[in-house]
Structures are given as C-alpha cells and as structure tokens.
Amino acid sequence: MGKLLPSIRQIKDHRMTPDAIDADYLIVGAGAAGMAFADTILTDTDARILMVDRHHRPGGHWNDAYPFVRLHQPSAFYGANSRELSHGTKDAVGWNKGLYDLAGGAEVLGYFDQLMQQRFLPSGRVQYFPMCNVTSDDEFESVLTGQRHRVKVKKKIVDATYAATAVPSTHPPKYSVAPGARFVPLNDLPKVAQPQADYVVVGSGKTGIDACLWLLEQGVGPERIRWIMPRDAWLLDRAKIQPGDEFFFDTIGSFARQFEAVVAARSLTDLFDRLEAGGELLRIDSSVPAQSHSGLWCPYGPASTSHCRWCAPANPLLAPL
Numbered sequence: 001m002g003k004l005l006p007s008i009r010q011i012k013d014h015r016m017t018p019d020a021i022d023a024d025y026l027i028v029g030a031g032a033a034g035m036a037f038a039d040t041i042l043t044d045t046d047a048r049i050l051m052v053d054r055h056h057r058p059g060g061h062w063n064d065a066y067p068f069v070r071l072h073q074p075s076a077f078y079g080a081n082s083r084e085l086s087h088g089t090k091d092a093v094g095w096n097k098g099l100y101d102l103a104g105g106a107e108v109l110g111y112f113d114q115l116m117q118q119r120f121l122p123s124g125r126v127q128y129f130p131m132c133n134v135t136s137d138d139e140f141e142s143v144l145t146g147q148r149h150r151v152k153v154k155k156k157i158v159d160a161t162y163a164a165t166a167v168p169s170t171h172p173p174k175y176s177v178a179p180g181a182r183f184v185p186l187n188d189l190p191k192v193a194q195p196q197a198d199y200v201v202v203g204s205g206k207t208g209i210d211a212c213l214w215l216l217e218q219g220v221g222p223e224r225i226r227w228i229m230p231r232d233a234w235l236l237d238r239a240k241i242q243p244g245d246e247f248f249f250d251t252i253g254s255f256a257r258q259f260e261a262v263v264a265a266r267s268l269t270d271l272f273d274r275l276e277a278g279g280e281l282l283r284i285d286s287s288v289p290a291q292s293h294s295g296l297w298c299p300y301g302p303a304s305t306s307h308c309r310w311c312a313p314a315n316p317l318l319a320p321l
C-alpha cells in the first residue's frame with residue numbers, strides 16, 4: 001500500500017511548474033507600497049515586473065479593514081503617482097466637513113484594482129499572481145492549489161511587506177477575553193443586531209479612535225462607551241495638512257511653526273509643550289501625558305526615547321539643548 005502512494009516530495013515536485021518565470025523585479029506584496037513602486041518603475045523604466053500577493057486583489061491590508069474605515073489624511077496625499085485618488089472635492093457633511101475628501105476602504109481597494117486592471121496588466125510588463133505566497137527568494141506558491149512557481153529575478157527582489165501592517169480582523173488579541181464577554185473585531189460592529197448595554201473599545205490607535213467615532217456617529221451615547229487606552233497619543237490636526245491653495249497658509253504655516261518650535265525648544269518636553277500650545281499637536285485629554293507622537297506610536301515608551309525617529313537624540317534638532 002505504502003509503495004503505491006507517492007512521497008510528499010514527489011507530490012510537491014509535481015506541483016512545480018517546469019519553467020521559471022523571469023522578470024526584472026519581483027515585488028512581494030501588492031499593497032500601497034508595492035503598487036506605488038511598480039507604478040513608478042512602469043513610468044520611469046522599461047523593466048518587467050512580477051507581483052505576488054497572498055490577498056485576492058491589490059490593496060494589501062485594506063482588504064482586511066473594517067467596513068467604515070477611511071483614510072485619515074486627504075486622498076490627495078495617498079496612492080500611486082500616475083493616478084489621482086482624490087476627487088479634488090471637499091466634504092459637504094460629516095466630521096470632515098469643509099476639508100478635502102478622505103477615500104473609504106472600498107474606494108481605496110477599487111482604486112488599486114483599477115490601477116492593476118487598467119494600467120499595470122495592459123502594459124504587458126506586469127505579471128500579477130494573487131492568492132500566492134512568496135516562500136523563498138526564487139519561489140512562490142498558490143494558496144488555493146499548492147501550485148509552485150520558480151522565479152528568476154534579473155535586478156531586484158522588492159520586499160513590499162516590510163510595514164507588516166496588521167488589523168484586528170486577522171489575528172487573535174494579545175490578551176485573554178473573559179468567558180461570556182461578547183468579543184468582536186470592529187469589522188463586525190455594523191453587524192450588531194441587538195442593542196448592547198455597553199461597548200468597550202480596546203486600543204487607542206486610529207482603529208480604536210475610528211471605533212469610538214463610529215459608535216458616537218450611530219447615536220451610542222458617550223456614557224455607554226468605555227475606551228481602554230494603553231497610552232495616549234499626540235495627534236496632528238488634519239485641518240492643518242490640506243492640499244489646495246486656500247489652505248496654503250494653514251498648512252505651510254503649520255510646518256513653519258513646527259520648525260520654529262524645534263529650534264526654540266530647550267528639551268523634548270518643552271518642544272511638545274510648544275507644539276501643543278501653538279495647536280500643532282493635539283491631545284484627546286490634556287490632563288493625561290501623551291506617550292506617543294503625532295499618531296505614530298513610540299514603541300519604546302517614554303522612558304527610552306533613543307530609538308524613536310521622532311525622539312532620537314541622534315537628530316541634532318531634537319537633542320536636548
């Protein structure tokens with residue numbers, strides 16, 4: 001019986017395509033980074049590109065995001081060079097009223113899909129393999145069929161997975177959940193079908209902020225929302241980071257005031273005090289010390305600032321005077 005069954009190695013070899021796919025660039029990951037890189041290579045060179053991603057369509061983590069996600073910065077600042085994501089319009093209603101458009105998750109996904117279907121693939125210079133895992137420098141494998149492909153790369157392998165973005169829907173939490181507690185990733189919030197007594201939001205990054213804002217927007221009173229925040233963040237005011245001539249003085253003025261604060265600051269604490277006093281940085285609760293900067297987490301915490309690019313004393317502009 002054993003002799004009739006092929007060994008695992010034989011099965012694997014059977015699934016290897018005979019010819020290697022050759023390309024100038026192998027781009028691992030078709031998220032925003034990989035797509036923007038491919039777009040520029042297509043514009044500036046005549047190179048041939050192989051793109052491999054384990055998702056079923058381009059856009060990376062946006063495929064896993066919660067349904068009410070939107071960009072936190074104007075669409076004008078996001079996407080690839082060859083194609084505008086922004087409609088060049090300002091929101092007329094909602095909390096972004098009067099400011100330039102913020103694409104929602106579905107729009108971001110549609111944008112990257114169109115870039116692939118209407119520009120990359122018709123160019124004849126891009127081969128795209130969705131639903132495939134790159135398993136080594138010269139091999140990738142279909143997650144659906146197990147089919148393996150060898151790759152011959154002439155110029156570079158581009159790792160566009162470096163950001164390792166993870167959203168709550170893709171992994172279990174790093175804490176335990178009490179039995180009986182109804183626990184969902186925020187992707188499932190719009191599926192709530194029965195009124196709940198209270199809502200507890202865990203996490204204080206953009207995702208946690210979005211969960212709180214969405215609940216408030218849907219009419220859940222603030223007294224019914226508990227927000228567990230491991231650390232408070234410094235936030236940038238979006239009204240001061242806008243495209244458009246009419247925002248020129250607000251936006252460039254804000255940058256100028258930030259540089260002035262950097263030059264005048266006598267310590268890091270003094271710098272952040274100055275930035276807050278000038279309205280360049282915001283805090284949700286000014287009575288609580290913030291421990292991360294401008295929405296960028298400082299993973300090393302307040303006690304050790306030497307590794308953070310915002311805090312690094314190696315940066316002479318930020319070194320204590």
Ligand SMILES: Cc1cc2nc3c(=O)[nH]c(=O)nc-3n(C[C@H](O)[C@H](O)[C@H](O)COP(=O)(O)OP(=O)(O)OC[C@H]3O[C@@H](n4cnc5c(N)ncnc54)[C@H](O)[C@@H]3O)c2cc1C
Nearest residue numbers: 029031032033053054060061071072073133134161163165
């Ligand atoms: C909810 C949310 C909102 C955000 N909003 C903004 C915003 O408004 N503005 C902004 O500038 N940034 C925003 N960001 C930051 C965001 O990380 C970047 O905008 C950007 O989308 C990251 O793209 P990426 O290509 O680096 O990574 P990803 O989107 O993670 O793409 C990497 C891709 O590589 C694939 N991959 C990984 N390993 C392999 C492998 N071995 N084989 C094959 N495929 C592989 C992954 O499946 C994924 O599809 C947001 C992030 C989140 C989570």
